[in-house]
Amino acid sequence: MKRDGKTIPIRLPLAADWRRSSDISWRTTSWDLRRIATGGLLLKSLDAQQRKQAKIEPGQLALRVEHVGQYGAHAVAKKAGFKENDIITAFDDITRDVRETELFAHVLRKHEAGTIVPVTVLRQGELQSFRLKIQ
Numbered sequence: 001m002k003r004d005g006k007t008i009p010i011r012l013p014l015a016a017d018w019r020r021s022s023d024i025s026w027r028t029t030s031w032d033l034r035r036i037a038t039g040g041l042l043l044k045s046l047d048a049q050q051r052k053q054a055k056i057e058p059g060q061l062a063l064r065v066e067h068v069g070q071y072g073a074h075a076v077a078k079k080a081g082f083k084e085n086d087i088i089t090a091f092d093d094i095t096r097d098v099r100e101t102e103l104f105a106h107v108l109r110k111h112e113a114g115t116i117v118p119v120t121v122l123r124q125g126e127l128q129s130f131r132l133k134i135q
Contacts, residue, residue, distance in 0.1 A: 030100075030104070031074075033104040033108075034069070034074070034104075035069070035073050035074050035076075035135055036104075036107065036108070036113075036134065036135045037103060037104045037106075037107035037108065037134065037135075038077060038100075038103065038104075038107075038132070039069070039074075039075075039076030039077030039078075039079075039080060039082070039132050039133065039135065040068065040069020040070075040073070040074030040075055040076055040077050040078065041065050041067070041068060041069070041077045041082060042065070042066045042067035042100075043063040043064065043065060043066065043088065043100040043103070044063065044064050044066045044100070045062065045063060045064075045097070045099055045100070046062040046063070046064055046087065050062075050064070054087055054122060056087070056089065056122070058097075059096060059097050060089060060095060060096070060097060061088060061089050061090060061091065061094055061095050061096060061097055061098060062087055062088075062089060062097060063087065063088040063091075063098075063099075063100060063103070064085065064086070064087050064088075065077075065082055065083065065084050065085060065086040065087075065088070065121075066084065067084065068082055068083060068084055073135055076132070076133055076135060077132060080130050080131065080132050080133070081128075081130055082119075082121070082130060082132075083123065085123075086121040086122070086123050086128075087121060087122040087123075088119060088120070088121050089120050089121065089122050089127070090118070090119065090120035091103055091106075091117065091119050091120075092106065092107075092110070092111075092117040092118065092119075094106060107134055111134045112134070113134060113135055114133065114134065115133070115134045116131050116132065116133055116134075117131070117132050117134060118130070118131060118132075119131070119132050
């Protein structure tokens with residue numbers, strides 16, 4: 001940093017896992033990650049009021065399906081039966097509250113293309129189970 005024409009060293013403390021805690025879902029490249037990890041689903045975390053309405057406890061996974069891809073490789077989730085407004089409450093072995101970004105990371109670290117993962121959704125107050133093929 002420069003102040004009054006002088007270079008002054010500064011320290012910027014960062015958490016040990018700062019890179020993993022970043023949210024990348026806004027990036028254009030996330031559309032490819034959505035195709036790979038969620039079969040073309042766009043997911044948004046529920047806020048406290050939405051959780052209360054859906055009767056989902058704090059700390060439990062709660063990702064609302066905002067959009068379901070319709071074409072080609074982005075339609076894998078659609079073909080598996082997912083619909084807009086489904087709320088994902090379990091994805092593979094994840095039941096704790098995570099963001100869409102962490103779901104991407106989980107799939108990329110643990111699964112190869114072709115793997116089938118179990119997914120539980122809350123749809124109109126009823127839990128339903130699906131199987132999603134990782135791309």
